[in-house]
Amino acid sequence: xxxxxxxxxxxxxxxxxxxxxxxxxxxxxxxxxxxxxxxxxxxxxxxxxxxxxxxxxxxxxxxxxxxxxxxxxxxxxxxxxxxxxxxxxxxxxxxxxxxxxxxxxxxxxxxxxxxxxxxxxxxxxxxxxxxxxxxxxxxxxxxxxxxxxxxxxxxxxxxxxxxxxxxxxxxxxxxxxxxxxxxxx
Amino acid sequence: xxxxxxxxxxxxxxxxxxxxxxxxxxxxxxxxxxxxxxxxxxxxxxxxxxxxxxxxxxxxxxxxxxxxxxxxxxxxxxxxxxxxxxxxxxxxxxxxxxxxxxxxxxxxxxxxxxxxxxxxxxxxxxxxxxxxxxxxxxxxxxxxxxxxxxxxxxxxxxxxxxxxxxxxxxxxxxxxxxxxxxxxxxxxxxxxxxxxxxxxxxxxxxxxxx
Numbered sequence: 603x604x605x606x607x608x609x610x611x612x613x614x615x616x617x618x619x620x621x622x623x624x625x626x627x628x629x630x631x632x633x634x635x636x637x638x639x640x641x642x643x644x645x646x647x648x649x650x651x652x653x654x655x656x657x658x659x660x661x662x663x664x665x666x667x668x669x670x671x672x673x674x675x676x677x678x679x680x681x682x683x684x685x686x687x688x689x690x691x692x693x694x695x696x697x698x699x700x701x702x703x704x705x706x707x708x709x710x711x712x713x714x715x716x717x718x719x720x721x722x723x724x725x726x727x728x729x730x731x732x733x734x735x736x737x738x739x740x741x742x743x744x745x746x747x748x749x750x751x752x753x754x755x756x757x758x759x760x761x762x763x764x765x766x767x768x769x770x771x772x773x774x775x776x777x778x779x780x781x782x783x784x785x786x787x
Numbered sequence: 788x789x790x791x792x793x794x795x796x797x798x799x800x801x802x803x804x805x806x807x808x809x810x811x812x813x814x815x816x817x818x819x820x821x822x823x824x825x826x827x828x829x830x831x832x833x834x835x836x837x838x839x840x841x842x843x844x845x846x847x848x849x850x851x852x853x854x855x856x857x858x859x860x861x862x863x864x865x866x867x868x869x870x871x872x873x874x875x876x877x878x879x880x881x882x883x884x885x886x887x888x889x890x891x892x893x894x895x896x897x898x899x900x901x902x903x904x905x906x907x908x909x910x911x912x913x914x915x916x917x918x919x920x921x922x923x924x925x926x927x928x929x930x931x932x933x934x935x936x937x938x939x940x941x942x943x944x945x946x947x948x949x950x951x952x953x954x955x956x957x958x959x960x961x962x963x964x965x966x967x968x969x970x971x972x973x974x975x976x977x978x979x980x981x982x983x984x985x986x987x988x989x990x991x992x993x994x995x996x997x
Contacts, residue, residue: 616831618824625823633811647815654823662830717803724800744801776793779800 610671614661621661625654628672631746632679638741639683641729649686653678670755676746677756680738687734720779727778735759736771743768 612620629650636646656678660666667674728737735757742753750768754761875882 616827618827618831621827622820622824625820629816629819629823630811633816634809637809643812643815647811647819650811651819651822655826658823658826658830720800721804724797724804740801744798745805747805772794772797775797776791779797780793 606671607669610667610669613671614664614666616658616661621658624657624671628675629654631672632675635676635741635746636679636683638745639680639738640686645686649679649682652682670752673748673752673755676742676748677758680756684734723779723782724775727775727782731774731778732771735767736774739764739767740771740775 609620609623613624632653633646633650636649637643640646640649653675657666657675728740732740738757739753742748742756743750748756750761750764754764757764759767
């Protein structure tokens with residue numbers, strides 16, 4: 603934590619090493635998060651660029667995060683994704699978001715095939731069945747490992763509200779997957 | 788939530804999805820990193836320049852001791868005096884001409900006409916003038932007309948009665964005005980001053996024909 607605070611203070615003074623360290627530490631994670639939301643690697647890359655450009659501008663203006671840099675970066679990315687999704691709807695192939703079952707690289711077993719089917723069903727349900735808030739909360743909580751409090755800060759809602767959104771989202775996913783995958787659910 | 792086995796399955800699937808997520812493509816990451824560093828350098832330069840300007844404006848850049856600043860002030864004043872003296876020496880003729888022109892030029896006084904006072908009592912002017920003319924003119928005309936009347940009467944009498952004319956001995960002189968006895972008719976200072984206009988005089992109508 604001390605290293606994080608020292609890094610943040612150095613970055614506020616526009617220290618080059620600190621700024622580089624921040625980018626190397628958080629850019630891949632922000633990219634993954636953005637890609638899960640917008641399903642387009644180019645758009646995700648552009649959003650990463652916008653997120654760090656805004657961070658630099660905030661530091662130059664003497665503003666920016668004081669304590670939780672990670673939460674701040676995800677919050678910025680979240681707002682940028684929401685703004686872009688309002689302008690246009692991106693529906694990239696699901697394989698870009700999953701990125702694991704590349705054809706021809708290995709011969710899947712029966713278990714792997716079942717798992718892939720479940721995974722694709724889950725991704726489809728997340729993209730089609732969940733509301734925007736539910737999808738954001740599920741991604742932040744279970745894919746990015748943010749706490750309830752941090753998620754509430756990023757989304758801009760109360761913690762209790764985040765709990766409700768999360769429960770409803772998981773319940774909806776369970777219901778959709780149960781309908782698609784049969785009695786095993 | 789975790790009590791429901793279906794929910795736990797969903798969460799397990801989500802954790803698998805997290806672990807299997809594709810990473811940032813290395814080409815894109817390197818390009819983005821380079822752009823970010825360029826931006827950082829630009830922002831840092833701009834911020835550094837701005838901070839330097841702020842320091843200069845605040846006077847916090849290079850602080851001087853009081854003695855040094857006093858010496859600098861004295862040197863600055865001496866430099867200004869020397870510069871002014873040199874300039875005055877080189878342009879002394881022009882300065883002399885300028886002073887002469889300035890001193891010899893007559894100063895024009897601006898004369899303003901007296902303010903026109905509008906009288907509140909316009910009747911006074913009208914009442915004074917006719918009285919002055921009215922006293923002298925009738926006397927002059929009256930004497931002349933009498934003389935003419937006398938001449939006419941005399942001529943008529945000559946035509947009617949020549950004997951009476953001869954009795955005058957041919958001295959048919961026109962009747963003249965009596966001797967003034969030291970009074971030539973000028974009554975300087977004796978003319979009665981018109982009474983000061985009062986509210987009653989305003990009501991008096993003066994005939995304009997006079």
